Amino acid sequence: MSINFKNALGLHPDALNVRSKRSEILANNLANSDTPGYKARDLDFKGILKGEYENRQRMELNRTSQRHIPAAAIVMDQSLKFRMPHQPSIDGNTVETNIEQAEFAKNAMDFQSSFTFLNSKFSGLMKAMKNQG
Template sequence: MSINFKNALGLHPDALNVRSKRAEILANNLANSDTPGYKARDLDFKGILKGEYENRQRMELSRTTHRHIPAEGVLMDSSLKFRMPHQPAIDGNTVETNIEQAEFSKNAMDFQASFTFLNSKFTGLSKALREQ
């Protein structure tokens, strides 16, 4: 009997990748909390895991010459959204440090939960392989 890792691990490997990317974005928001005009961004985690961004209809871009860069090579991440501030700053910065820190901590705990789950799955799979 073969082991199907997709069925055994579920969405947790993908969740780890998304949580890692979100940690980078939240850390970038915190690093720019004093930058005038900086707009806080965040990922739509649930939308990414549902695959809604990959499955929706996209408009094709035409290239008039072979030297044009194809649209796939350009980073246009539709899952990255601007965060709406509760209290906007006078200088146009939308980073609210307390909210960013709370989201970063929550994301870190969710990352650790997925990592712990994957670790227990791999431990169980390795035990099953040793007993055969």
């Protein structure tokens, strides 16, 4: 009996990819906190996961040729949003360092939680494979 890793791991590998991309965006915001006119951006994580969940409910498209482009992909650019500042700055920069640092720390904890859960899934799969042999 073969193991389908996509079903066994769920969407945790995708969640790690999104959280990794989000940490890059938040780090970029922090790096540009003194750049005049810079607009802080962030990913809509819930929107991405909701879109992925809705995509799983749709009928898959069949490709009649290997040269056809597959229809499934996470599009990060559409989920990249500008952050609305609580206190806009005079120079047009919308980065609020305290908020960006808090979001970065929260994202790091969420990444670690997803990673820990994924690690436990792999440990369970390893135990199952050892017990079958």
